[in-house]
Every structure is written in C-alpha cells, then in structure tokens.
Amino acid sequence: MSAKQIVRNSACLNTKSIGPKPKMLPVYKDYLPPCNQHCPTGNDIQGFLALVRDLEFKKAWQKLVINQPMPAIHGRVCYHPCEISCNRAHTDSPVSIQQVERMLGDLAIDQKWAYPTVNEETNRKILIIGAGSAGLAAAYHLRLAGHQVEIRDANPHAGGMMNYGIPAYRLPRNILQQEVEKITDMGVKLTLNHKVTDIVAEKEQGEFDAVFLAIGAQIGRHLKIPMEDCGPIMEATEYLNLVGNDQGPKLGKRIVVLGGGNTAMDTARVAKRLGAEEVMVIFFSDRNHMTAHEFEADEAEAEGVKIHWMRNLTSIHGTEFTMDIMALDENGDAKPTGEVETLKADAMVFAIGQDIERQLLSGVENVELTPDGCIKVNEYMMTGHEGIFAGGDMISSSRSVTTSTGHGKKAARNIDAWLRGGVYLTEEKHQVVTHDMLQLWYEIDSNRNPINEVAVAERVKDFTEVVQGLTMDQAVYEATRCYSCGNCFECDGCYGACPEQGAIIKLGKGNRYKFDYEKCTGCQACVNQCPCHAIAMSPVSDIPFTLKK
Numbered sequence: 001m002s003a004k005q006i007v008r009n010s011a012c013l014n015t016k017s018i019g020p021k022p023k024m025l026p027v028y029k030d031y032l033p034p035c036n037q038h039c040p041t042g043n044d045i046q047g048f049l050a051l052v053r054d055l056e057f058k059k060a061w062q063k064l065v066i067n068q069p070m071p072a073i074h075g076r077v078c079y080h081p082c083e084i085s086c087n088r089a090h091t092d093s094p095v096s097i098q099q100v101e102r103m104l105g106d107l108a109i110d111q112k113w114a115y116p117t118v119n120e121e122t123n124r125k126i127l128i129i130g131a132g133s134a135g136l137a138a139a140y141h142l143r144l145a146g147h148q149v150e151i152r153d154a155n156p157h158a159g160g161m162m163n164y165g166i167p168a169y170r171l172p173r174n175i176l177q178q179e180v181e182k183i184t185d186m187g188v189k190l191t192l193n194h195k196v197t198d199i200v201a202e203k204e205q206g207e208f209d210a211v212f213l214a215i216g217a218q219i220g221r222h223l224k225i226p227m228e229d230c231g232p233i234m235e236a237t238e239y240l241n242l243v244g245n246d247q248g249p250k251l252g253k254r255i256v257v258l259g260g261g262n263t264a265m266d267t268a269r270v271a272k273r274l275g276a277e278e279v280m281v282i283f284f285s286d287r288n289h290m291t292a293h294e295f296e297a298d299e300a301e302a303e304g305v306k307i308h309w310m311r312n313l314t315s316i317h318g319t320e321f322t323m324d325i326m327a328l329d330e331n332g333d334a335k336p337t338g339e340v341e342t343l344k345a346d347a348m349v350f351a352i353g354q355d356i357e358r359q360l361l362s363g364v365e366n367v368e369l370t371p372d373g374c375i376k377v378n379e380y381m382m383t384g385h386e387g388i389f390a391g392g393d394m395i396s397s398s399r400s401v402t403t404s405t406g407h408g409k410k411a412a413r414n415i416d417a418w419l420r421g422g423v424y425l426t427e428e429k430h431q432v433v434t435h436d437m438l439q440l441w442y443e444i445d446s447n448r449n450p451i452n453e454v455a456v457a458e459r460v461k462d463f464t465e466v467v468q469g470l471t472m473d474q475a476v477y478e479a480t481r482c483y484s485c486g487n488c489f490e491c492d493g494c495y496g497a498c499p500e501q502g503a504i505i506k507l508g509k510g511n512r513y514k515f516d517y518e519k520c521t522g523c524q525a526c527v528n529q530c531p532c533h534a535i536a537m538s539p540v541s542d543i544p545f546t547l548k549k
C-alpha cells in the first residue's frame, strides 16, 4: 500500500493521521422521481422509459403492467399527473409519458403479449362488484396472486364509466374491450347484466372469502329550479349511458349542459357529435373555478361549444332559460349581480356531479359513510364490515380512472394479505428528487413531440379518436428525453469526472458502479457532475466499508 493510501485509509478510519481527512465520501443513492410519486397507480415510469430508450418494448410493457394492467386505456384517458410533475417541464417541456404508455399498450394488444403468469392457486374466492377501472384492476392483481375472482356488473358491457361516461372519441371501445379481454383471459370470471342487490347474500351463496365493492358514483345530481313546459331534461350519466349503449338520444337542435366539470365538457362535445346545432354550457363561475381540466374546456370551445361563464341558471319556461349574471366577490366567490339574461334552448343535460348508490349498502352491518356521502374505508381499504373492501369513485378521493385503478391495486394487495392472515405493509418511499437537485450542466435542445389531433372540422362529424398517438420512433425520442431523476442510468459521467484512477469501478451494464474508498479522496467531482442526482456525499462514519489489509 502506498503512503498516500495509508493516509487516506487512516483518515477514513478516523484514527490519527498526518494528511487531510475527508469527512464526507460519495455514495450512490436511489431517489423517488416526482413522476412516479404522482402516478396514482405507482408506475415505475423511469424504468419503462429506460427500456423504451433501449428498444426493449416488451420488457417496458412488462414493467408497466406490474402496477397497472391497462396501459392502452391510461395512455389515452389518464389526466397524466406524472407529466404535470415531470422535472423536465422546468427545462423545456415534460416527457410525453402518457403517449409512450399508450404506444406500449397498443403494441401489447397488437402483439398479443400476455400478462405475467398467475401464481399458484390459493383456492380463495373473491367477489368484485363493478367492472369499472377499480374492479378490473383489483381483479387483475388478485388473479395474479392466485385467487379465484368473479366480477359481477349490472351493465351489458364492462368498463364502467370508461364505457358509459368517457366518449369513444377519447377512448375507442375496441381498445377498452381488448384490455378487458386480457384480464378475463387470465381466468377472471366476468358476469354481466347482473345487478347485485344483496351483497351479504351473494357473498354467502357464492362462498366468497372476500368482497371488493367498486360500484362507482353513478347517480347524477339534480338542481331544483322552476321548470315549466320545457323540453327533455336529463342527467349526464343517463345521457352518456344511452350513448354507451349505442342509443344516443337527439334531444333537440339547441342543447344546454349545466356544469363546469369534465363531464359537462364531454356531454357538450357528445351532443355536438350527435347533431345538435347549438350546444351551450352554463357555469356559475369563471374559468379559473371550473373543475374541468383546461384542455377539456379548450377542446369543447374549439369544437364550437359556447360556454356561458358567470351565469347561474334560475328557471326554465318553455325554451327560455333565465340566468343570473354573476360576479366574483373579494373572496373569489360567484355572487348574483341582480341582472339577468336569457337564452333559448330545446333541452338540457345536468352535469353537476354524481353520488354513490347508497341503497346497496343500507343492509350491510357496520358500513359507515364519510361526511361527503361516500363509503368509509380504513387504511387497508376495508369497510367497517369485516371482509368487505371498497375503492374507486365510491370512496372519498379525486375521481378519475387512474385513481380508481390505483385503488384496485391497493385493495387487491390488502385483500391478499388479509386472506393470508396478515396486513399489507408498504415500503418506506425514497426522498423525492426535485428539479433544483439535478446538475444539468449540458446544453439541450430537444423539446417534446407535438401531440397530433384530428382537425376540428373532421372530428365533430363522428366519434373518431381525436388524439393520435406517437409513432414508435417518436416514443423512443420521448424516452430519451427522460433525465432519470434520482437514479443512476450509467452515463459514465462520474467515471469520467473522477481524477483518481480506480476510485470508481464499473460493474457492467445494468449493474452501475461502485466506489473504491481506498482510492477516493472525497473531492466531490463525481457528485457535482451527476446530472440525475444519483450520488450524494455522506459522512464517512455512515458508510460501511472494509479496507484491504
């Protein structure tokens, strides 16, 4: 051993020495990227993007379906909170994560890739009530764990709101059906046209060991206002349900949709496609207060839907709709100004929210409600009734396909643990890596691909899918835009920056690197250049290592 190394080693050992003593040494770390943190299904986004970058498409899809089985669906309808939080957005634009996911989902359908092999049969039976995204996701994860699963649904088609809410121009039904089929192909039994009215009786008669309730929130809310001699009045869920069953009603030439959420925007856009000449949305506040996503309102307006902001509907007489003109007060609340306005319309659709069907739960002992009228579950997704779990829109949460899919996964893991006599324990999450923690010392000029859409004049003619996916090349390009926030992607930057020969050892593709602390001086050059913040300096006393004799 050289004199230099003896000095270094004794410094690390914190014994007496004559040279400089590094107090801190580098360690490779794994952080949590914000995209992953914000995906309600817990997708390993960075992981599947890295595989796409390496052209390993099947492996990328396999990584995706560890967490959620419906990438072609989520690649179309998810509100992609992953992209909203993507660190790359601070540089130019977020990685098009959702579109890459869609490409993989479509490829899996095309190539008929099968889900992972089901575990050894457990001979335990689970009844799932509701074949929406929560029920389907739970069925997938429970079946993978080796349980017998049956889903019962009141409707003639599976998919819940994905079939009876989200219009086909955003989610083509053949895509939905094919991902549902993939789940039933695993051996999940799907019984349609079966409305459950007595949960406990069906559980006992079918000898089920557990039940997962996923009946959604299907009851459209109504507003009590004076209405006289008016045309057809419907609720959005009822209207879209008819559309989902290919019986979309033509309510009239001029249609009003009441509400400011995504359902209102979809209902208006559907009415346009069904031939209404004039479609108007009435919303009591301004754009900043609508619950619809910005893009949903933009697309509705682009398609010719007129949104009457700051108008509160007060009565309908024949074809005359009377509205208070509203103004925001100092707290930002919409208040009537005393002035009124009228418009003419032939029919109206309420799109002011949905409630859950509580009737089904009324006879089930110990099931409690939350203050917002949803079903109360504990941290293990179990209701107050032992063995009956719930998730999706019927429990308190932000209502979306992806949140419900995430609930399905979480419930399945908890049901599985409960059936095995334990509880499901989650691992502690790593620290999140934020944009300011990255060392982006290099120049980049690679904005994201624009998302192609069918031209407005064309798309309003029918239910053709509006958003066109990325080509495989574009998806690969998007994957290469990922910074790999917080996790080493073997760029060799640290290796190249290290002034001490042999202080960083390459372990071969996929195995990253390791430090040789006998040679490392703790100069921090590797840390300072690591673009993805996968190395951190740590006190010497916290690093376990053995010195050579």
Ligand SMILES: Cc1cc2nc3c(=O)[nH]c(=O)nc-3n(C[C@H](O)[C@H](O)[C@H](O)COP(=O)(O)OP(=O)(O)OC[C@H]3O[C@@H](n4cnc5c(N)ncnc54)[C@H](O)[C@@H]3O)c2cc1C
Binding pocket: 077, 078, 079, 129, 130, 131, 132, 133, 134, 135, 152, 153, 154, 155, 158, 159, 160, 161, 162, 165, 166, 167, 170, 194, 195, 196, 197, 214, 215, 216, 217, 218, 240, 262, 263, 266, 267, 357, 360, 391, 392, 393, 394, 399, 400, 401, 402, 404
């Ligand atoms: C118009 C509209 C557009 C939307 N757009 C989007 C979007 O773009 N992106 C997004 O993420 N989210 C969107 N959402 C929200 C999303 O669709 C829901 O949050 C999600 O699908 C709910 O899933 P779920 O499984 O909890 O319930 P649901 O999808 O509602 O499924 C419940 C199922 O239970 C069945 N059921 C009910 N009662 C019984 C019973 N007694 N017996 C047997 N079966 C029963 C129903 O038939 C149904 O199939 C939209 C919602 C609407 C209404």
Ligand code: SF4
Binding pocket: 038, 039, 040, 041, 042, 043, 045, 074, 075, 078, 079, 080, 081, 082, 083, 097, 098, 101, 402
């Ligand atoms: S499911 Fe949604 S949030 Fe999750 S990775 Fe896909 S697009 Fe992003």
Ligand code: SF4
Binding pocket: 033, 034, 035, 036, 045, 046, 085, 086, 087, 088, 095, 097, 481, 482, 483, 484, 485
């Ligand atoms: S750059 Fe990549 S790892 Fe970082 S947040 Fe975006 S998608 Fe996730």
Ligand code: SF4
Binding pocket: 026, 497, 498, 499, 500, 503, 504, 515, 519, 520, 521, 522, 523, 524, 525, 526, 527
């Ligand atoms: S650059 Fe080399 S010597 Fe400097 S801290 Fe990193 S591994 Fe140690």
